[in-house]
Amino acid sequence: MSTPTPGPRRGLLGSLADFLDDRTGYRALVHEALYERVPGGARWRYVWGSTLVFAFMTQVITGLVLWSSYSAGAQTAWESVYFIQHEMAGGWLLRGIHHVMAQAMVVLLALHLLQVVIDGAYRAPREVNFWMGLVLMMLVLGMALTGYLLPWDQKGYWATRVATNLAGLVPAIGPSLQQVIVGGPDYGHHTLTRFFALHAGFLPGTLIVMLAIHIALFRKHGLCAKQPFTKPDALFWPDQVLKDAVACLAVMAVVLGVILVPALRAALDGRPIEWGHLGAELGAPADPSEPYAAARPEWYFLFLFQFLKVFEGWGASGEFIGAIVVPGLVMAVMFLMPIVGRWRLGHGFNIAFTFGLLAGAGLLTALAWREDYAARWTDTAALADVQDLLHETDGDEEKIAAALGNDPVKQAAFAARRKQWDGARHSQAFLDAVDTAHADARRAVELAGRPERIPAAGMLDLLRSDAATQGPRIFAQHCAGCHAHVDPSAPGAEAVIAKSSAANLHGFGTAAWARGLLDPALVGGPAYFGNTAHKEGDMVSFVQNDLAGNDSWKPDDVAAVVAALAAEAGFGDGLDEAVVARGRGLVADGDRCGSCHTFHDNGTAAGSAPDLTGWGARDWLVGIITDPTHERFYDGSNDRMPRFGTADEGAQPPLSAKQIALVADWLRGTWYRPAAAQ
Amino acid sequence: MGSTHHDPPADRPPGGEPRRDLLTRLAALTCGGLATLPPVLAGVWTFLDPLRRKGAAAAFHPVAELEAVPDDGLPRRFPVVSDRTDAWTGFASDPIGAVYLRREKGSETVQALSATCPHAGCFVEVDPQEKCFRCPCHNSRFAIDGGIVPPSPSPRAMDELECRIGPGGEIEVQWQNFYTGIAEKKARS
Numbered sequence: 001m002s003t004p005t006p007g008p009r010r011g012l013l014g015s016l017a018d019f020l021d022d023r024t025g026y027r028a029l030v031h032e033a034l035y036e037r038v039p040g041g042a043r044w045r046y047v048w049g050s051t052l053v054f055a056f057m058t059q060v061i062t063g064l065v066l067w068s069s070y071s072a073g074a075q076t077a078w079e080s081v082y083f084i085q086h087e088m089a090g091g092w093l094l095r096g097i098h099h100v101m102a103q104a105m106v107v108l109l110a111l112h113l114l115q116v117v118i119d120g121a122y123r124a125p126r127e128v129n130f131w132m133g134l135v136l137m138m139l140v141l142g143m144a145l146t147g148y149l150l151p152w153d154q155k156g157y158w159a160t161r162v163a164t165n166l167a168g169l170v171p172a173i174g175p176s177l178q179q180v181i182v183g184g185p186d187y188g189h190h191t192l193t194r195f196f197a198l199h200a201g202f203l204p205g206t207l208i209v210m211l212a213i214h215i216a217l218f219r220k221h222g223l224c225a226k227q228p229f230t231k232p233d234a235l236f237w238p239d240q241v242l243k244d245a246v247a248c249l250a251v252m253a254v255v256l257g258v259i260l261v262p263a264l265r266a267a268l269d270g271r272p273i274e275w276g277h278l279g280a281e282l283g284a285p286a287d288p289s290e291p292y293a294a295a296r297p298e299w300y301f302l303f304l305f306q307f308l309k310v311f312e313g314w315g316a317s318g319e320f321i322g323a324i325v326v327p328g329l330v331m332a333v334m335f336l337m338p339i340v341g342r343w344r345l346g347h348g349f350n351i352a353f354t355f356g357l358l359a360g361a362g363l364l365t366a367l368a369w370r371e372d373y374a375a376r377w378t379d380t381a382a383l384a385d386v387q388d389l390l391h392e393t394d395g396d397e398e399k400i401a402a403a404l405g406n407d408p409v410k411q412a413a414f415a416a417r418r419k420q421w422d423g424a425r426h427s428q429a430f431l432d433a434v435d436t437a438h439a440d441a442r443r444a445v446e447l448a449g450r451p452e453r454i455p456a457a458g459m460l461d462l463l464r465s466d467a468a469t470q471g472p473r474i475f476a477q478h479c480a481g482c483h484a485h486v487d488p489s490a491p492g493a494e495a496v497i498a499k500s501s502a503a504n505l506h507g508f509g510t511a512a513w514a515r516g517l518l519d520p521a522l523v524g525g526p527a528y529f530g531n532t533a534h535k536e537g538d539m540v541s542f543v544q545n546d547l548a549g550n551d552s553w554k555p556d557d558v559a560a561v562v563a564a565l566a567a568e569a570g571f572g573d574g575l576d577e578a579v580v581a582r583g584r585g586l587v588a589d590g591d592r593c594g595s596c597h598t599f600h601d602n603g604t605a606a607g608s609a610p611d612l613t614g615w616g617a618r619d620w621l622v623g624i625i626t627d628p629t630h631e632r633f634y635d636g637s638n639d640r641m642p643r644f645g646t647a648d649e650g651a652q653p654p655l656s657a658k659q660i661a662l663v664a665d666w667l668r669g670t671w672y673r674p675a676a677a678q
Numbered sequence: 679m680g681s682t683h684h685d686p687p688a689d690r691p692p693g694g695e696p697r698r699d700l701l702t703r704l705a706a707l708t709c710g711g712l713a714t715l716p717p718v719l720a721g722v723w724t725f726l727d728p729l730r731r732k733g734a735a736a737a738f739h740p741v742a743e744l745e746a747v748p749d750d751g752l753p754r755r756f757p758v759v760s761d762r763t764d765a766w767t768g769f770a771s772d773p774i775g776a777v778y779l780r781r782e783k784g785s786e787t788v789q790a791l792s793a794t795c796p797h798a799g800c801f802v803e804v805d806p807q808e809k810c811f812r813c814p815c816h817n818s819r820f821a822i823d824g825g826i827v828p829p830s831p832s833p834r835a836m837d838e839l840e841c842r843i844g845p846g847g848e849i850e851v852q853w854q855n856f857y858t859g860i861a862e863k864k865a866r867s
């Protein structure tokens with residue numbers, strides 16, 4: 001009857017909506033966006049694109065918040081990420097989501113690509129959109145690659161070094177390209193600022209523009225519906241949206257699951273949950289001077305990493321082919337897919353190629369893992385003969401052949417077993433490096449949490465001054481050639497001690513160590529003077545003769561001397577003061593220890609035996625490491641111990657004063673421990 | 679949707695003066711282009727700044743005393759320490775690299791090898807048991823004198839560094855970085 005008039009009472013919101021629609025036309029836009037026809041009804045197979053958009057949005061949200069707490073700089077990047085991960089409320093969760101979702105995105109990309117290729121969705125008129133998709137894929141991989149460096153930890157640093165060195169192989173512009181990416185001739189502040197700008201600016205900015213076009217084109221051409229239709233057409237909203245939302249929820253659940261599984265395990269095992277160690281790992285701060293044998297890229301780049309090994313023995317062209325030519329060709333084939341796919345056979349080829357590619361990448365990844373973890377299941381004891389033969393022959397091929405009686409069958413068998421042995425050793429080195437890396441990372445976090453906080457010079461500076469971290473390294477490089485450092489009661493310790501050519505320094509300065517020194521059964525053994533020039537010396541003969549059931553030395557006396565020595569070293573806590581005082585008297589006594597050793601002001605001339613004043617204390621240890629030939633220590637009777645802290649005019653000593661102090665502190669076990677662990 | 683208050687220009691017949699039209703287009707493009715150029719150029723200029731930066735010139739650095747390298751043919755690792763700068767930060771005596779030094783029995787001459795893998799730049803380690811070098815990244819193997827052990831992915835032997843005995847008897851090594859992944863040992867400047 002009457003023409004429909006606008007409702008008399010539209011309300012304020014309604015009028016506002018009308019106003020907006022009049023000025024913007026948003027209703028039509030929304031309508032177009034939501035009421036897209038889905039031929040054949042909503043289906044699960046159409047969800048992949050939406051999950052990718054969802055994953056990207058997750059990265060944008062978490063990324064922006066991470067950005068607001070991140071500081072790109074060689075002395076601040078690790079530190080700020082540490083702060084996010086271990087101190088900011090929920091930081092571990094935020095970083096965990098960003099980290100795991102990045103991996104989920106790579107998986108979803110592969111699935112999306114697979115689906116598009118199988119369905120032939122790249123064919124006319126959708127070619128351009130397929131190409132856009134490939135570019136999007138490269139952008140996502142680029143963000144993954146650049147993001148890996150940002151925490152500036154060891155693994156990111158070394159993986160990035162390899163990646164940027166590969167960029168240097170690009171013909172003609174390679175070296176310049178590398179220098180522009182790295183931000184100069186060396187890795188540092190500008191590597192970080194550039195990678196960050198790429199990761200959070202250039203790449204996602206480009207991605208958003210491309211994604212908008214990708215989705216617009218997708219809408220323009222409509223869904224590439226899969227025949228036959230089993231159901232009537234449906235609308236995008238709400239039918240397909242529901243399926244998409246469920247899929248996104250599932251993706252998020254998997255991401256959270258990956259983050260929380262270690263917490264669940266800890267809870268089930270009754271261990272405390274370490275929230276700060278959930279989600280994304282944070283390694284020790286990047287150190288260009290510290291080898292990192294556990295350097296591996298993220299798992300989804302592992303196949304490329306492994307691929308470089310395929311070209312073993314190809315010389316210079318191998319790396320170029322592996323890192324530039326083959327990946328370039330693969331991308332070229334993918335870009336040509338829409339054209340090749342015009343023919344039935346071509347479409348078949350495309351499908352086979354994509355599956356082949358994924359299978360190849362899967363295989364390479366599996367190979368990489370198998371190589372890295374081989375030591376876990378290789379029975380190295382069964383391969384001991386390989387090691388023995390290699391040692392006997394010094395690895396000389398002719399000698400090996402001779403030892404095997406020049407029998408080709410035996411030689412081939414040996415070669416195979418040698419390869420296995422080699423692999424196990426290589427893998428063991430990797431596994432050890434992973435352990436060290438974990439220990440370093442934990443230590444760095446522990447130190448960062450000190451009440452004094454991280455110094456302005458950065459975490460690396462602090463870690464380099466940490467006895468617990470550096471002591472074992474300096475010892476291994478400079479001392480372990482002669483000295484053992486093993487707990488004598490640990491399994492296998494005896495063999496290690498027997499092989500050393502100087503005293504076992506484990507627990508040096510403690511009562512237990514001093515007790516062993518004064519034990520007639522031990523003093524001449526490999527843990528003390530057995531493998532040194534002092535084996536037949538005065539000290540050994542004194543302990544073996546005078547302390548073994550001699551009337552002048554009662555067991556009590558020996559115990560008192562042990563207590564006095566431990567007290568000198570600063571390990572006298574809990575010892576009976578009277579016993580210590582009596583021991584000090586015995587040590588100073590000119591008829592006993594004092595006949596050779598100086599001790600405080602007992603008047604014995606320096607030089608005949610080490611001064612026992614402050615024996616085993618930090619200062620004493622630093623002194624003997626600096627110069628064992630000093631009259632305070634061994635003087636002229638020094639065996640083979642080098643002077644580590646002094647040198648002839650103009651020359652540099654092997655160790656700096658700081659390094660010597662670090663070894664001394666480590667030997668004495670004095671380093672920072674968090675209050676809870678004490 | 680379209681408003682009816684103004685006639686959209688497209689509804690008008692094409693202008694009757696093609697010359698003027700061409701000029702307008704050219705002028706529009708030129709002005710727009712000129713306006714955009716400064717930010718783009720300034721951006722590119724600064725972005726490419728790293729190309730001007732040179733690494734530290736190759737120089738001899740004292741690394742260790744002769745006695746610190748036993749003449750048993752086995753390589754020992756030493757850090758190369760020098761002052762260095764990282765953009766705006768200056769570091770006094772910071773490790774800038776690592777070298778392996780070795781000496782044959784009874785020999786006074788020292789061989790110095792860079793610890794950087796010529797394949798892709800990982801840190802090469804010594805395998806004292808097998809008396810060889812191994813790279814933990816892609817399993818390149820090098821003989822104890824740095825020569826390549828085939829089959830290895832590395833395109834060349836380890837990079838030998840120039841090395842001399844300084845006035846005080848200490849070993850001085852000329853530290854240099856080299857391009858990785860190519861057969862030629864080419865120094866980065």
Ligand code: FES
Nearest residue numbers: 795797798813816
């Ligand atoms: S970096 Fe050394 S083998 Fe690849």
